[in-house]
């Protein structure tokens with residue numbers, strides 16, 4: 001674990017962990033295992049981003065606690081993809097700060113990014129390669145040996161029908177299956193934080209449900225933290241955390257029950273509607289509701 005001069009703590013490999021205690025934000029002495037648990041998987045602090053004169057993110061701050069499934073809920077144009085471009089360092093963060101497991105993206109990009117897995121909105125598999133090649137090439141980029149990569153593929157796909165199809169070209173797969181392979185790929189190098197940008201876009205209801213269930217299973221089994229960008233309220237579970245983003249601003253952050261209660265609403269759907277002023281989508285169309 002690294003202890004930074006400003007009091008932040010970044011986790012590192014166990015063997016590098018020093019044994020000295022550190023300080024919490026309020027000056028209390030805490031031991032290192034406690035400090036490690038307190039470090040958010042993702043901390044976004046005062047981040048703004050503009051495209052020319054259009055402000056896409058305006059002083060955005062929120063955290064993804066370790067081990068949480070946090071939904072970044074916002075309608076089209078809210079700023080979700082812009083935020084992902086900053087966290088993945090496609091864009092430079094000029095205003096504010098982003099930390100992954102305590103590591104600042106600006107100052108310690110290698111330490112920060114090696115703990116990150118990403119599923120982008122656009123499809124990124126090479127359709128002319130086999131499924132296995134797509135996965136092993138990605139693993140090699142992260143320094144994994146071939147044998148370890150094969151073992152990892154077996155681990156993640158245990159019990160899945162996709163495990164029988166690893167030698168097939170990716171183009172033989174359905175849209176939902178391609179997405180599932182992209183998710184497997186994001187988990188290959190055992191990241192601690194996974195970002196998924198509207199991963200169920202364009203999929204049918206069954207594929208959507210399978211993907212949400214699969215990611216939740218991986219979160220539980222591998223104790224990773226997830227930031228799941230979506231504009232689909234029905235993808236949010238009562239046990240999730242939620243960050244409501246609208247017109248580039250964070251309108252609410254917290255456990256689904258807390259955000260619902262704070263808005264004096266009956267459901268997160270109603271709370272979202274109150275927060276954003278957007279019409280409440282029909283309950284009848286719940287499974288396909290697009291905000």
Ligand SMILES: Nc1ncnc2c1ncn2[C@@H]1O[C@H](COP(=O)(O)OP(=O)(O)OP(=O)(O)O)[C@@H](O)[C@H]1O
Nearest residue numbers: 051054055056074075076077078079080081082083
């Ligand atoms: N390259 C760009 N140039 C100019 N404006 C942009 C660019 N990319 C995004 N924007 C604008 O920034 C704002 C936020 O867009 P962004 O794509 O981050 O939102 P989003 O929540 O991901 O929406 P969607 O779900 O539609 O992808 C929008 O007003 C959008 O029009």
